Amino acid sequence: ASNGNMEPPNVVRPEDRQNFTKLLAEYRRRMGWNRDLTAFLPADPVQVDRGFEAAKVFCYLTFGTLQGYDYHGAWDAPADQQSALRVPKGDPSEFEFSSEVTVNAWLRRGAPRSKTVLGVPF
Structure with missing residues (x-):
């Protein structure tokens, strides 16, 4: 099994949406369909829109784990739920x-x- 974890970089270029889909397609082509290919995907809808072709990436994934935590943190004021x-x-x-x-x-x-799988903290 292979799991891709694409952490949002400081810069997301418009072409990165298609590039991530192409990367998954290439992984799938080389791995074949007899192995699992998964990805850890962001929670923020803005990040989804900026960096992912949601419907297309799932064509290549066995499943995608959606981030179910880090909704807020030390970067937020006031403190909020996590x-x-x-x-x-x-x-x-x-x-x-x-x-x-x-x-x-x-x-x-x-x-x-x-x-889709929801990743939860424990």
């Missing part, structure tokens, strides 16, 4: 992050429900 299933009432953040938001963002962009 891995809520749903956006909490009274959430002080201007950005709504939760597992529900993450999964729905990928599904709305064409990710197949049967190939």
Whole structure:
């Protein structure tokens, strides 16, 4: 099995969306279909739109693990939830992050429900 973990770089170029899809296609071509190919994918819908062709990448993946944590952290003020299933009432953040938001963002962009896995912290 091979797992791709593409951490968002400081710079995401417009062509990187297609480049990631091409990279997965090349991995799949060389590996064949008798091995698992998975990827750890970001939670933030903005990052999904900037760096991924959601419907296309799943054509090459056995499954994709959607990041279900690190929604907020030391970079945020005020402090906020790190891995809520749903956006909490009274959430002080201007950005709504939760597992529900993450999964729905990928599904709305064409990710197949049967190939999505939610990564959770423990």
